[in-house]
Amino acid sequence: SQSPPCILQLSRKTSCYNRSWGGSKPRRTHNSMSAQISLTLLPSARCLFDEPVQVKVAGLRSNQLVTLRARSTDERGVVFNSSASYRADGSGEIDLNRDASLSGSYVGVEPMGLLRSLKADTSHKYFYKDKALEPFMVNFSVHEEEEGGILAEATNERRLIGDGVMRVPVEVGNIQGVLFTPPEGPFPAVLDLGTLMSEKRASLLANKGFIVLALPIFIGKPKLERMNLDDFEEAVKFLQNQPKVGSKGVGVISQSKGADIALSLAAFVPGVEAVVWINGCSASAVLPLYYKNRQILSALKFDMNKVISTQSGAFIIKYAMHDSLKEENKASLVPIERASGQFLFVASEDDFNWDSKAYMDEMVDRLKRHGKENFESVSYPEAGHYLEPPFGPYCHSSFHGFVGIPVLWGGEPRAHAAAEVHLWSKIQEFFRTHLDCDKTETKSKL
Structure with missing residues (x-):
């Protein structure tokens, strides 16, 4: 048919x-x-x-x-x-x-x-x-x-993928991801950093008129010694070289562990013009960060003794990270004040995975102290950790592959769902505003 x-x-x-x-x-x-x-x-x-x-x-x-x-x-x-x-x-x-x-x-x-x-x-x-x-x-x-x-x-x-959008697996150098390209062009370019491989958000953004590379932070069974920013810089350069990319710089959307990688790209890598940070950390969480063969950020450690058990059998890990503002941990903070690109900070106030609102408030205060105005922030009072594209099932708790236990993600289901609808529109508006494309009119042949 x-x-x-x-x-x-x-x-x-x-x-x-x-x-x-x-x-x-x-x-x-x-x-x-x-x-x-x-x-x-x-x-x-x-x-x-x-x-x-x-x-x-x-x-x-x-x-x-x-x-x-x-x-x-x-x-x-x-x-x-x-x-x-x-x-x-x-x-x-x-x-x-x-x-x-x-x-x-x-x-x-x-x-x-x-x-x-x-x-x-x-x-x-x-x-x-x-x-x-x-x-x-x-x-x-x-x-x-x-x-x-x-x-x-x-x-x-x-x-998840609209007619005419091309899906191409990418295995080039250290890049193992999937590229989504809408028909015609030019389009703004976005790097979608997920903790593990997921094509959902990237493909849906491509439907809206963005060239998107979905890239996992961890591939397969992760090696937990360090993170290398060079691998993600390689992905930024790959996007910049795509023929249909019309934006001067690249956007990055990130959540959880990917969020501090996105901050680091904005701080250290040229060409990153717009970063969406969702429910993550303001420091290099758990692993030290290396760039050009030297350590640039120490690791903010995780303390299993601070994990809180609940009657449901799932755990709250929100308070298990060390205090990033203590003197001995400040070398782990991402120096976002160095960045020239724009930030959209997004925090769920009922996030049980990270103390996201506290991390966001700290970053906003720090940028203000440095006289920076290249940011906006939004918080959702009753939303949980898993802020995803709208109209999917709400996740109350699930197994955390890296901690090795089931965890609570937080959030009141109805309010969380409303937050996803609002945020999805805001993300698109943010990238369209700060990833300017060629103004030449493009018409579809369909």
């Missing part, structure tokens, strides 16, 4: 584009009781991962009580489920954009609540959806309240 048509629009200034697909009709059950009941996903059953859908049910009895369910399986084969009870209106309709859940995985009006509340049956599971070529498939269904039989269902195909 033919793929649905793709509408592609490029804006002249930012070279950002939007896509829309036609979608398949929702599946319906065909027994006599439910033949007229439909579950519809609008505007389409196919969309990008970071786009909301409107879930509507029609054909129910007036004021009928039903359960809506969502189900998805991650890349490791773990099944995630969510459910919520709704009462139809007088016309026998339910609209998740309008109606409140009465009970279940969440309560109240939350249009994308079934997605963000997807949860595995076993504890401490993170939803792995990191491969760009495989869509996030979610089955929505509506069930009779008492007997639980399926009245209608529809499948939402949530794509």
Whole structure:
């Protein structure tokens, strides 16, 4: 069957584009009781991962009580489920954009609540959806309240990579990543630093009109002796040499351990013009940093004795780092006051992995003392550590591969989900503002 048509629009200034697909009709059950009941996903059953859908049910009895369910399986084969009870209106309709859940995985009006509340049956599971070529498939269904039989269902195909975006694995020198390039150009260039390899954020940014190299901090089983900034400088230069790159400098987006690497790139490597720092440290965390064969930053150490246990079986590691402001630890602080590029600092105030808000406040104070104005900051009071592109399942706790224990990530689920929506827009605006492209108008041939 033919793929649905793709509408592609490029804006002249930012070279950002939007896509829309036609979608398949929702599946319906065909027994006599439910033949007229439909579950519809609008505007389409196919969309990008970071786009909301409107879930509507029609054909129910007036004021009928039903359960809506969502189900998805991650890349490791773990099944995630969510459910919520709704009462139809007088016309026998339910609209998740309008109606409140009465009970279940969440309560109240939350249009994308079934997605963000997807949860595995076993504890401490993170939803792995990191491969760009495989869509996030979610089955929505509506069930009779008492007997639980399926009245209608529809499948939402949530794509990570848009039509026309090229995905190319890169193994050059010390670079082992994946490059995403939108059609046409020129575009701003962004280096996406993840703790481990994930294509999700990079591919979604490419859909918005950026050339993005997804690069893990650690490859395979990491060697925990030191970090080499030269490897990441190599990635910056690789991006600068891409023919479709129109920005004068490179942007870097980072989270957790990748965040202090991003700060170091801004401080020591030419051509880094815009850095998004999300929930990380202001010092070289855990490992010393080397550049051009000499140590430039000592390691801020981690103390397992300061890990806090909880009844859930997961641990809080937020307070296990040594104090970066003590005299003996100041050599680990990244000298961001040296940087000429722009910073966007993002901190979740309920982050249980890092004391992110304290690190952000320290950096803001330090830049102000040096008379610098090349930064902006945003904090989210009830958000947790894992700030990701919006509309994925919220992760309460999961196994921490480097600490070797399950950890709590923090956050109130609904507030965390709202923070992800707000931040995703802010990240794109920040990069478009500070990674200026060729102003020549670019038109699509599609």
